[in-house]
Amino acid sequence: MASAADVTFHLNSTERVPEQGWLRIYGTIDCQIQDPPLYDDWVYHCEPVTVEIPDWANDVLVKFDWDWWCQNQDDTKEASPNWNGTQWELEIIQDWIDRNAPWPFDIPVIGDPTGQFRHIYDICDLPVWLDSGAEIYDEYFILDGTSPELPGYIVGLTPIQFDPTADYPFWTDTPMTGMLFRHATITFTPTNFDRLRLEVTGQCPGVMEACAYNANSGDQIIIIYGFAPGSAGPVPGCPGLYVDIANPTVAAIGLADASGTYCTSGYVPAGACGRTLVQAINRTTCEVSPVVGI
Structure with missing residues (x-):
């Protein structure tokens, strides 16, 4: 690696x-x-x-x-x-x-x-x-x-x-x-290309999809969002793990599929476009993805 x-x-x-x-x-x-x-x-x-x-x-x-x-x-x-x-x-x-x-x-x-x-x-x-x-x-x-x-x-x-x-x-x-x-x-x-990563696709405003990749099958994945960079935590069950978004909100929780991927989708309003930060958390391995802006 x-x-x-x-x-x-x-x-x-x-x-x-x-x-x-x-x-x-x-x-x-x-x-x-x-x-x-x-x-x-x-x-x-x-x-x-x-x-x-x-x-x-x-x-x-x-x-x-x-x-x-x-x-x-x-x-x-x-x-x-x-x-x-x-x-x-x-x-x-x-x-x-x-x-x-x-x-x-x-x-x-x-x-x-x-x-x-x-x-x-x-x-x-x-x-x-x-x-x-x-x-x-x-x-x-x-x-x-x-x-x-x-x-x-x-x-x-x-x-x-x-x-x-x-x-x-x-x-x-x-x-x-x-x-x-x-x-x-x-x-x-990028450094450690096989680390947890997040991709957000779709048109804003509108329905957008967030997908976390490079997890293991069955890992618990959490998708969070917020409106300012910062630090929050520690993540429950992961002592010492902090996310990179201030005052984040949980958007979705689920399990990675057989390919190590977890996807979720939802409607993003116009007021959130250009100012929303999204991040994925793998609670099983206690790691976070880079932050993605939408």
């Missing part, structure tokens, strides 16, 4: 991209590289590279040098900006992934196999990308640094800048316009 959130780089295997290249992955702080790199070696299309994300890194930088005739370079940053009421701050990547990604998710790495754009710099705003549910395509048209198919991305020909006092913290002095192609995929995997 993993002890930290992971990042995996997987080079695609197509005729438009090289079969190998030099890969460097850095943990960074406020977009500043921290040496030594987490990975610094050759990578091949048939051998994905996985490293743990340090618990101090509030963004990650993936640098890939193409082993091809044009010798392209791509710098892809991944970060989670948060407005604290005064300025932008970058959340610790590992913490953000564990709170917001109950399952692994992918982002595309893009470059130009024609050699017209030799050095590409881009930033992926992880909350925007993950919330969009965007599909991954093999090619993207970039106009003035952005594309509707790449929500949360800014793409430039000069390094991405970070300004915590700006209206939006990321920008590039030279946003690019042109066609780029996906040559690799980056996968983020």
